[in-house]
Amino acid sequence: xxxxxxxxxxxxxxxxxxxxxxxxxxxxxxGYVTNTNKVYDTLKEMLKAxxxxxxEYAELKRRFGFEFNGMRLHEYxxxxxxxxxxxxxxxxxxxxxxxxxxxxxxxxxxxxxxGAMRGIGxxxxxxxxxxxxxxxxxxxxxxxxxxxxxxPILVMDVFEHAFMLDYGLKRADYIEAFFKNINWDAVEAxxxxxxxxxxxxxxxxxxx
Numbered sequence: 001x002x003x004x005x006x007x008x009x010x011x012x013x014x015x016x017x018x019x020x021x022x023x024x025x026x027x028x029x030x031g032y033v034t035n036t037n038k039v040y041d042t043l044k045e046m047l048k049a050x051x052x053x054x055x056e057y058a059e060l061k062r063r064f065g066f067e068f069n070g071m072r073l074h075e076y077x078x079x080x081x082x083x084x085x086x087x088x089x090x091x092x093x094x095x096x097x098x099x100x101x102x103x104x105x106x107x108x109x110x111x112x113x114x115g116a117m118r119g120i121g122x123x124x125x126x127x128x129x130x131x132x133x134x135x136x137x138x139x140x141x142x143x144x145x146x147x148x149x150x151x152p153i154l155v156m157d158v159f160e161h162a163f164m165l166d167y168g169l170k171r172a173d174y175i176e177a178f179f180k181n182i183n184w185d186a187v188e189a190x191x192x193x194x195x196x197x198x199x200x201x202x203x204x205x206x207x208x
Contacts, residue, residue, distance in 0.1 A: 016177030083183030
């Protein structure tokens with residue numbers, strides 16, 4: 001079955017993100033959904049036609065990862081926006097973050113610094129599905145740099161299209177707006193996808 005674009009229009013009106021910025025971003029996301037379907041269908045047709053060993057088939061195989069991850073990462077991104085509450089200090093994520101970083105504040109500093117790196121890509125908080133370890137990772141483009149066996153927990157788009165209309169070159173101001181709008185309930189729900197407990201040696205802080 002083909003993928004269909006999700007409706008994220010509920011985010012319009014979010015503080016720090018103009019309607020024009022969001023609508024342009026939604027349109028770009030819809031393009032990834034369309035291209036994911038097109039590439040997938042073309043690959044199926046080429047396979048049936050006996051063209052699986054051609055250079056064209058190989059290049060489309062590589063392209064599929066770019067289009068699919070562009071679609072899926074935008075879905076993670078939009079779904080972890082629109083929040084109005086701070087991270088619950090009694091929640092599981094608040095207890096896990098200090099184990100990997102020492103404190104929530106140190107995690108946030110590291111995440112912001114990751115997002116502020118020169119270049120285009122994504123800043124993602126991952127959880128290792130084998131031991132529950134949390135760490136921040138820079139993803140170049142969409143398909144390069146994802147750690148195997150890890151679940152994206154918090155996803156921030158730092159391609160220019162995510163902020164240039166509203167903030168120009170002031171990426172730090174965009175990151176500040178992003179943090180003010182995180183949907184922490186959606187972020188914590190992603191921890192439930194991991195079959196793991198608190199990582200060994202974790203020292204959850206009682207407050208942050």
